[in-house]
Amino acid sequence: MSAINERRERERAHRHQLIVTAARELAEAEGWEAVTTRRLAERVEYSQPVLYSHFNGKDAIVSAVALDGFGELAAHLRGARQAAPEPGQALRALCRAYLEFATERPALYQAMFVMPTDLKFASTETPPPLRAAFDEFVSCFRPDNERRELFAEVTWSALHGMAVLSDSGRIPADGQEERLDFLVTQIADTPNGAPKGSRATTGPLPA
Amino acid sequence: MSAINERRERERAHRHQLIVTAARELAEAEGWEAVTTRRLAERVEYSQPVLYSHFNGKDAIVSAVALDGFGELAAHLRGARQAAPEPGQALRALCRAYLEFATERPALYQAMFVMPTDLKFASTETPPPLRAAFDEFVSCFRPDNERRELFAEVTWSALHGMAVLSDSGRIPADGQEERLDFLVTQIADTPNGAPKGSRATTGPLPA
DNA sequence: ACAGGATGTCTAGTGGCGCTAGGATGTAGT
DNA sequence: ACTACATCCTAGCGCCACTAGACATCCTGT
Numbered sequence: 001m002s003a004i005n006e007r008r009e010r011e012r013a014h015r016h017q018l019i020v021t022a023a024r025e026l027a028e029a030e031g032w033e034a035v036t037t038r039r040l041a042e043r044v045e046y047s048q049p050v051l052y053s054h055f056n057g058k059d060a061i062v063s064a065v066a067l068d069g070f071g072e073l074a075a076h077l078r079g080a081r082q083a084a085p086e087p088g089q090a091l092r093a094l095c096r097a098y099l100e101f102a103t104e105r106p107a108l109y110q111a112m113f114v115m116p117t118d119l120k121f122a123s124t125e126t127p128p129p130l131r132a133a134f135d136e137f138v139s140c141f142r143p144d145n146e147r148r149e150l151f152a153e154v155t156w157s158a159l160h161g162m163a164v165l166s167d168s169g170r171i172p173a174d175g176q177e178e179r180l181d182f183l184v185t186q187i188a189d190t191p192n193g194a195p196k197g198s199r200a201t202t203g204p205l206p207a
Numbered sequence: 208m209s210a211i212n213e214r215r216e217r218e219r220a221h222r223h224q225l226i227v228t229a230a231r232e233l234a235e236a237e238g239w240e241a242v243t244t245r246r247l248a249e250r251v252e253y254s255q256p257v258l259y260s261h262f263n264g265k266d267a268i269v270s271a272v273a274l275d276g277f278g279e280l281a282a283h284l285r286g287a288r289q290a291a292p293e294p295g296q297a298l299r300a301l302c303r304a305y306l307e308f309a310t311e312r313p314a315l316y317q318a319m320f321v322m323p324t325d326l327k328f329a330s331t332e333t334p335p336p337l338r339a340a341f342d343e344f345v346s347c348f349r350p351d352n353e354r355r356e357l358f359a360e361v362t363w364s365a366l367h368g369m370a371v372l373s374d375s376g377r378i379p380a381d382g383q384e385e386r387l388d389f390l391v392t393q394i395a396d397t398p399n400g401a402p403k404g405s406r407a408t409t410g411p412l413p414a
Numbered sequence: 415a416c417a418g419g420a421t422g423t424c425t426a427g428t429g430g431c432g433c434t435a436g437g438a439t440g441t442a443g444t
Numbered sequence: 445a446c447t448a449c450a451t452c453c454t455a456g457c458g459c460c461a462c463t464a465g466a467c468a469t470c471c472t473g474t
Binding site for chain 3: 036037038048049051052057058
């Protein structure tokens with residue numbers, strides 16, 4: 001009984017992941033509008049109702065894909081930050097990596113940031129991968145800066161705006177590099193043009 | 208013949224606007240997911256095919272609503288800029304007005320910036336109201352700054368990111384004021400912490 | 415004045431969507 | 445062997461965006 005149920009549990013978990021990756025692949029190949037419960041069911045070779053025995057609805061499937069995406073984004077950002085030549089370049093490397101992620105996996109990015117999901121942001125129920133991704137931004141600012149979370153939010157917002165407006169053709173796609181440069185320069189610089197030595201509480205991590 | 212056709216043309220234009228405002232009101236009252244061709248047709252007291260004799264499809268209706276929105280946004284931004292106490296405060300006033308617009312008319316904002324539309328951005332076919340709204344941002348930077356369009360794009364992107372992430376609950380809604388303050392401070396300040404007197408080519412319009 | 419044609423509008427439908435009820439099928443425990 | 449249960453599928457619901465073709469209405473030329 002126990003062993004049998006364990007096997008069932010394993011099979012169930014396996015099928016769960018099968019659905020999630022199928023949805024993701026379909027979305028990345030043809031866009032989310034092509035991801036219908038019918039096509040998804042056909043792709044995993046089950047009927048539609050089994051999808052609903054695993055997820056509450058289509059939104060929940062999108063949320064699961066998004067959660068996977070946050071794990072990958074966090075890893076991608078961490079890699080970029082650690083590969084930065086010096087700590088002072090961490091923010092720039094991170095921002096570049098973020099935009100890279102958004103443009104190379106547009107469907108995944110959409111699931112994470114523009115489609116409606118069940119995921120809880122900025123709360124105690126926030127899933128760890130999501131929090132980890134956000135913390136990568138936070139860690140680009142000095143630990144003694146008590147406004148670093150705010151700084152991270154603004155940086156993230158700006159990057160998101162650039163990513164999404166460029167993806168939908170609302171700003172030209174080919175100016176991203178210059179925009180990125182300008183943004184990082186402005187964010188990294190401490191307010192009110194204080195000299196370099198006095199950026200103790202607000203500036204980015206020093207070299 | 209001519210007079211009759213003119214009357215028909217007027218009636219047609221009138222009905223066109225009727226559809227657009229009905230769509231907008233419905234969206235603002237119940238969200239865009241409630242705007243279906245059936246409900247819209249019922250609301251304007253015509254059958255569905257009439258909608259299709261005016262617009263190529265639902266996207267075209269959304270685009271028409273968005274276009275209206277750009278006109279209002281441009282006016283709103285211009286008003287805020289002109290009401291700013293001094294030119295140095297124009298950017299801040301503009302940004303605040305932008306976020307105000309986005310939070311107070313979320314459905315309209317969505318039509319303009321997140322839903323797929325037929326509108327052409329940043330091209331020769333860009334509708335004037337759209338261009339006018341963008342130019343409000345551009346005009347916050349010195350005319351002799353040849354990168355002012357780029358600056359405007361980044362500012363706009365950042366505000367858009369803040370608006371949309373806060374609207375979807377991905378960043379806390381109640382930190383907007385502080386984020387706005389930080390963003391404006393960083394954008395207004397010239398790169399590399401140059402002293403105030405030397406911001407000739409990149410900084411905002413001086414007081 | 416009136417027939418013929420153009421114009422405009424509606425009824426009724428198509429195929430696809432997310433989602434679900436209820437029955438068939440196979441497995442587990444007594 | 446038989447009951448009880450879990451699993452899965454067929455079939456269908458009400459909705460969607462969108463369209464074909466019938467019908468009515470109005471304008472025009474004789």
